[in-house]
Amino acid sequence: MPKMPSERKEEQYLKEREKFFEMLPKLNRRQFLKVAMASAAVALAKNQFPPHSFQLVEAVEAKQGKTEVKFRFAYISDTHLYERKLNERFVRAALKAVQDVNALDPQPDFVLFGGDLAQLGQPEELKLGKEILSELKAKVYMMVGEHDWYLDLGEKWMELFGQPWYSFDHKGVHFIVLNSVLVDDYWTETKMTPMERMKFMAQLDNPKGKPFTVGRGYGDVGKRQFEWLKQDLAKISKDTPIVVFSHSPLYKYYKPWNFWTDDAEEVQALLRPFKNVTVIHGHTHQPVFNKIGNINFYGMLSTAWPWPYAPTGLPKLTIKMNRADPFDQFDGCGDGTVEVLTNGKADKIYNLWSREPMKVSARYLESGGKEDVPPLPLDPSF
């Protein structure tokens, strides 16, 4: 039997009243005074606020700025460096990103490097990358991509940059960095040389390519990482905001190009109990954003080149940038920043070179794309 409108109204009233009394003790002094003043104003204004509404507390909270920016960090990703004498263009682009971040005022709390520092994982490329990133004023946290790893299975990377997976805390937010590009062994049986193995992995549209995982793949690397992740998450409370950095998107976007993590559901399940989770990933070289369950996903830009959007699987919430101009080396590329808010969520700013910056907020993702919509590009993306 459906409820009568008056019954529903009464239910609503009782719910709001309950909530109001719940919230009252949680207010601090300033907020309480504001509420007191607001209710006095209601009495004076006579029906400006419907008398049965208990939404005053929300109004005060919002004004108080729960969505204020707590801190910022910057990112540079997917530089794909070759040695300078072979390719100047990628070096110039990486230096441009470093300049951008160094010019930020105030400086970000730290800089994340999103993976694929080198193009073919060679020591000279990795060293060149380290040299370029050392010019950054802020502290740098490194993350590995498949182009860094598969020449020597991470030997040089670990020598230069340390552990491929780790976590740290910053201003009450728990950060996790993963090596999400672990794949099944495709090189032993076929007796590939290291460079063959690297080139096999480097080709995005490789029809024989193996899908990325976090917890599986060759040897026991994945199993160890997954175990570590479980234990790391067990140590923090469910209310702590979490930001996860991974190279591949921790969801399934387009398998033929490995815009994909094969055990994404398992990783998402580990993160489900937490209230605020944001995943920042590289590899896709384009503005792409998604929301699955309690997790907000933001993809980073590359400095080297933009990938086209995949023909299928694009998250519905993503607003595509329009087609990159092949005549402009920097178009479709860039760097960016992430603003972590006081409510534990994160907004992303895409600093697209040759274009207006694009801001994608948690509010946009959580409203199902209805609020705070980023401006749509004028030209079609194709």
Added chain:
Amino acid sequence: MKGKFSFGVLMLLSVLLFLSGRVNITSAVEGDDSKKSDKKVITACDGETKLVLNDVKSNEVMTREKAQEVASMLLATYQQQKKYQATKFTRRDSLIWERELKAMIEEGYKWFHDPSLGTNGISCDMCHPDAADTHPETYPKFQVQLKKIALLRDMINWCIENPMEGKPLDESDPRLKAMEAYIIWARANQDVRPHAKILNPGKR
């Protein structure tokens, strides 16, 4: 039957032309050659059907009307000889054709993924995995940045020259043809987005 009707018309036409003396031919038989008689010989596209023109020298340029009559005669002769020969091909033929096509496309695929076309380590598939965003079906079009009409091969060469910093390929280079073949094949039967049907010059 329609076929029989048009055949009849062509037969009539060729007979009339012949009788009118305006087209003076010695032979229209396969395998005949001009020897040293300095008469113009026109061969059809099958490489076999020939007309030897008695009243036209081999180095003579015909008037438009004459040329049209000769062309009509040649076509009629071709159809008269070949008409009831349906193009016969065997399963072996079609397997060979497919194999050749596959080889060409694979050759194109190989060059598409090869950074040695340029000098800086970049290859086509870096911006165009699976030949995405190449849009061969939109060519020819006015390529705004080149300030002229471009064909697909012009853009391939532009990419080799600019982002890949290499030397553009010669028009007759088999690699260029192979890459064109691969790109066209890869993008055929893909979802053609509506805007591609409107001739969108390559603007941003």
